Amino acid sequence: MSDLDQIQAEALARLGAATSLADVEALRIELLGKQGSISALLKTLGKMSPEERQEKAPKIQALREAVADALAARKDAMEAAALEQRLAAETLDLSLPAPATPQGSVHPVSQVLDELAEIFADLGFSVATGPEIEDDWYNFTALNMPESHPARAMHDTFYFPDEAPRGGRMLLRTHTSPVQVRTMLADGAPLRIIAPGRVYRSDSDATHTPMFHQVEGLVIDRDIHLGHLKWTLETFLKAFFERDDIVLRLRPSYFPFTEPSVEVDVGYAVEKGRRVVGGSGDAPGHAWMELLGSGMVNRKVIEFSGLDPDEWQGFAFGVGVDRLAMLKYGMDDLRAFFDGDVRWLRHFGFSAFDQPTLSGGVGARA
Ligand code: DAH
Numbered sequence: 213m214s215d216l217d218q219i220q221a222e223a224l225a226r227l228g229a230a231t232s233l234a235d236v237e238a239l240r241i242e243l244l245g246k247q248g249s250i251s252a253l254l255k256t257l258g259k260m261s262p263e264e265r266q267e268k269a270p271k272i273q274a275l276r277e278a279v280a281d282a283l284a285a286r287k288d289a290m291e292a293a294a295l296e297q298r299l300a301a302e303t304l305d306l307s308l309p310a311p312a313t314p315q316g317s318v319h320p321v322s323q324v325l326d327e328l329a330e331i332f333a334d335l336g337f338s339v340a341t342g343p344e345i346e347d348d349w350y351n352f353t354a355l356n357m358p359e360s361h362p363a364r365a366m367h368d369t370f371y372f373p374d375e376a377p378r379g380g381r382m383l384l385r386t387h388t389s390p391v392q393v394r395t396m397l398a399d400g401a402p403l404r405i406i407a408p409g410r411v412y413r414s415d416s417d418a419t420h421t422p423m424f425h426q427v428e429g430l431v432i433d434r435d436i437h438l439g440h441l442k443w444t445l446e447t448f449l450k451a452f453f454e455r456d457d458i459v460l461r462l463r464p465s466y467f468p469f470t471e472p473s474v475e476v477d478v479g480y481a482v483e484k485g486r487r488v489v490g491g492s493g494d495a496p497g498h499a500w501m502e503l504l505g506s507g508m509v510n511r512k513v514i515e516f517s518g519l520d521p522d523e524w525q526g527f528a529f530g531v532g533v534d535r536l537a538m539l540k541y542g543m544d545d546l547r548a549f550f551d552g553d554v555r556w557l558r559h560f561g562f563s564a565f566d567q568p569t570l571s572g573g574v575g576a577r578a
């Protein structure tokens with residue numbers, strides 16, 4: 213039986229020399245696998261006489277067991293050591309300083325939306341929202357654009373095949389104005405809201421993208437007049453552009469949902485190739501730029517919205533958010549807003565810690 217002792221000694225010696233889990237596994241297969249040498253010894257038992265088997269079987273079994281135990285123990289030890297090493301290597305030191313370049317930034321559109329909410333909250337406006345997949349009735353009809361109205365054609369609307377509940381088809385809203393109607397129907401009067409959000413038109417060049425952002429403003433109360441509109445817009449634009457010399461020019465215009473309608477221009481000058489808002493458009497070196505549409509809410513819209521136009525009046529306005537961002541922060545191609553290019557976002561984005569506040573001036577310092 214010294215044969216068996218020698219096999220065991222040799223097996224344990226080789227196991228001692230193993231340096232990896234793969235070595236241990238190879239040895240296990242060589243000794244205890246189906247074709248393994250110790251397995252082969254066990255198979256010899258079948259050909260022995262009962263007496264011989266009685267004598268040798270326990271010894272061969274003991275050998276197999278000793279070697280199997282040693283293999284398992286070595287494997288456990290190696291796995292435990294590997295885990296120790298990983299734990300040591302993968303420690304996370306939470307006291308280390310933040311990376312030099314913070315990874316995320318706030319998109320200029322989000323930044324401007326935050327600024328608008330802050331400015332208008334200070335004037336007593338709350339934020340209202342509506343669906344981007346809109347019903348023809350809210351987007352057009354209730355805004356005094358019946359089916360045959362020519363203004364509909366100017367909206368380059370994306371339609372869905374689905375019929376809308378009140379006639380026409382479902383569509384991607386072409387402006388935020390339907391939120392006026394939805395909010396009046398839901399909340400009644402008086403009201404002071406802004407309604408920011410995405411709008412869609414089939415249009416694309418350097419200053420137009422098929423999806424863009426607008427913010428709608430709506431005030432409904434008793435005895436509201438054009439003076440309230442002008443003061444509100446002036447106050448808003450002064451806070452937004454952070455300068456006192458904002459000069460507005462109100463021009464008569466036409467929108468189906470306002471009567472009278474006014475288009476609002478701001479004076480600006482070109483400095484270092486950039487349009488800078490401020491001063492009268494009539495001053496030397498200055499010009500007027502069309503900025504937004506507005507007016508007194510049309511009686512028909514107030515009626516469609518379930519209110520009595522003899523009791524409630526109001527004003528509304530709508531302005532492009534992306535355009536405001538471009539003017540304030542100096543981008544010249546709208547398409548880049550929606551490219552998702554990290555280099556652009558790093559350059560024009562804002563820190564998440566830079567929350568707009570009126571006391572600090574709403575603008576972010578990038
Ligand atoms: N909805 C208009 C548009 O998308 C903008 C607009 C003009 C909104 C006048 C208004 C308004 O509320 O009074 O072109």
